[in-house]
Amino acid sequence: MSDRRIEALTELDQATADAVLGLIAAAAAEDGQPAVSEQGRLHVRRGSREGIVHLLLWAPGADADGPAGDEGEAEGEVLxxxxxxxxxxxxxxxxxxxxxxxxxxxxxxGRALGHRLLGETGKRLRVWAHGGHPAARHLALQLGLKLFRELWQMRRPLDPADDGLPEPVLPAGVTVRAFVPGRDDAAWLRVNSAAFAHHPEQGGLTQRDLDDRMAEPWFDPAGFFLAFRGEVLTGFHWTKVHAEEGLGEVYVLGVAPGEQGGGLGRALTTIGLRHLARDRALRTAMLYVDADNAPAVAVYERLGFTLHETDLMYRTEN
Structure with missing residues (x-):
């Protein structure tokens, strides 16, 4: 019989948030990637959000990372x-x-957390397994979850001296400039919502979500490209630099519905990749794309991207 204890919180104090982030970092060092997405880590760092619940599993013992909270310390528990x-x-x-x-x-x-998740959500749940490790696949089966989505991480080499990318060809009448915080927020949110109407995770971003990302150390408006037809925003390519890993990311690429199919997405992709190679002197680019999005995968493959790893999403059947 285990003495583990699981508590559910809708808000984390700073000490607990730091302990959670330390746990995520320790697991990422072991597994090769974080088990909690960027959005999830922002929920930990940036305070409470409606609809977010944190489950903390405490176990007996001493831990170098330290417990987060007087109660945990008194009872000899660790996160x-x-x-x-x-x-x-x-x-x-x-x-x-x-x-x-x-x-x-x-x-x-892990099994205890999984069963608690099912209990908290009434057995209606979707679960990410980042990296698709065998242990995560096995646990999903034990919990009765079924695989239904694959998210690919694709990568391609970059050469700062000669990026090997074609010249970007913009549609007639379209110009590109960098994002200006405060000036372009509302227009970007509208186009992002329209471009990702089929993708609630991305299309549902709010001003607070944008503000959270602009407050992160990696944010650089010089790598956030906006395409305009006259005064109307028609598309964008937001790049991101992972400085510690030496990676440049096609962070978000979107084209307004009325402009899709005209080559704007490919041109914006090339503009962003050239920026990562030439301006940021990075040697590898990465992006995420759903495995079943054949048109997008084909575009990225033509630009030299190949599959690097896969994130899996499981769900309950009911």
Whole structure:
């Protein structure tokens, strides 16, 4: 019988948030990528959000990372696992991500968190397994979850001296400039929502979501390209630099519905990649794309991208 304890919180104090981020970092160092997405980590760092629930799994013992909270210290508990539920979508099933600290694995903590997630959401749940590791696949089967989505991370080399990319050809009448914070926020949110109407995770971004990202150390408006037809925003390519890994990312690429199919997306992709290669002197570019989005995959493959790793999403059948 385990003495583990799981508590559900809608808000984290700073010490607890720091402990959660430390747990995520420790697991990422072991697994090769974070088990909680950028959006999920922002929910930890930037305070409470409606529809977000944090599950903390405490286990007996001492830990170099330290417990987060006087109660945990008094009882000799350590933060051994974490889960996050995003129930902000009023239509789709809640989305969850969860992990166990590498030093506390193989003790049933992951299965316990999984069952608690099912209980918290009424057994209506979608769960990410970033990297698709065998242990995560096995746990999904134990919990009765079924695979239904694959998100590919694709990469291609960059050469700062000679990027090997074609000259970008913009549609007639379209110009490109960099994003100006405060000036372009509302227009970008409108086009992002329209371009990703089929994709609630991206299309549902709000001003607060944009503000959270602009407050991150990596944000650089010089790498956030906007395309205009006259005064009307028609598309964008937001790049991101992962400085520690030496990676440049096609962070978000979107084209307004009325402009799709005219070559704007390819031109914006090339503009962003040239920026990452020439202006930021990066040697590798990455992006994420749904595996079943054949047209987008074909475009990226023609630009030299190949599959690097796969994130898997599972869901309950009901």
């Amino acid at each position: 051994a696992g974490y889960a996050q539920i995003d129930g902000s979508d009023p239509v789709e099933a809640p989305v969850a991500e969860f992990l166990v600290h590498p030093r506390h694995r193989s003790h049933g903590h």
